[in-house]
Amino acid sequence: MAELRLANPLDLAAVRAQFPGLNQQVNGMPLAYLDNAATTQMPLAVQEAMRHFEQHDRANIHRGMHALSQRATDDFERARQALERFVGAGPGHELVFTSGTTDALNLVAGGLSSPGTVPAWIRPGDEIIVSGLEHHANLVPWQQAARRCGAVLRILLPDGQGRLHAEDLARLLTPRTRIFAVTACANATGERPPYEVLLALAADAGALTVLDAAQAVGHEVPQLSALACDLMAFSGHKMLGPMGIGALVGRREALDRLVPLRFGGDMVEWVGWDEARFNDLPSRLEGGTPNVGAAVGLAAAAAFIGEVGREAIDAHVRALRAKAAAGLAAIEGVTVLAPNSSASAIVSFAAAGVHPHDIGTLLDEQGIAVRTGHHCAQPLLDHLGLGSTTRASFALYNTFDEVERLRIGVERALKLLR
16 A cells, blocks of 8 residues: 655645646646545545455455455455544444435435334424535435425525524524434535534434534544534545445434335345344445445545544645635635635635636636536525535645635636626
């Protein structure tokens, strides 16, 4: 495996050497990859961990008596344990592998609203509160759950600056509140809500609490044992890991409430012609052959983040975001969303009279990769009266020179488009 040797807590040259995908040109210009909120690049250490598994240990897990199956099983369960440590899971927690955050949140919303061997957690007349900052993956499943169960969906709306407030949540909470779902960072704006306080308020009111940590896990890494959080979801491809893998991690009693949505091998303890008895956690929620190689890669990504240093990464991306927000806000006609958010790696902006897709296209011509559109958060951007936006997002390997290239690139694009 490639070794990361850092001369200081964040030696960018050493870090960037681990990401060969950054060393290329796009349209004749050096690549500035600023689309990390969508997908981060993957370091050599992660690629090599996955390659080693595929070349030496590839086999199906749990049921095989042969050596490769046993090694693959050990790899898979070691990855689970490593990731539990990474997110600060305690003795009362369990981690379930999923295909990503979307899969995990659908498992929660569907598992709590589907009839099964236990009564559905959500009942007619119950209330589900979802924050107004959410990605569609933490909104649409709850819409469907409410419709399926006859529950009431309530939205904790942000203020005009896109911020959530504890006092607004306190007014929404009632004895009928069964679910509260919130993001650790809004992918469309970069707002980092006070989710610790919000989760605690909802938990005190008796609600089951759900945290979408997809946009925080690559740098802030919420520590589950310190939160009033029942269930937390995250994705590998947002934290330097492979695509198609993620996790749902939470309290065992909360996971036990979920009716399985996938039925088949490994999630059953016993099967007869007319009925089946499901396995214990985590197997009962992991039906079918898992993506073992990706789980190995995800654990390797967590180890890489730990080796570089979470605090160093978090401080670096926050500084990049602050510089980008200040530089973009100084451009005439540019509105930066969540301008005062300091604990984020995302900066999103709108330019008066100019379509974000045009900005993104002209930036791409300069080798700068950003994302444009609604960022799967259309109700939020409609609420803020902005429509689609341009979004830059940062990771540990990005530089201040790339932030300056972004500012200059946006200025040039606006001069051409206006």
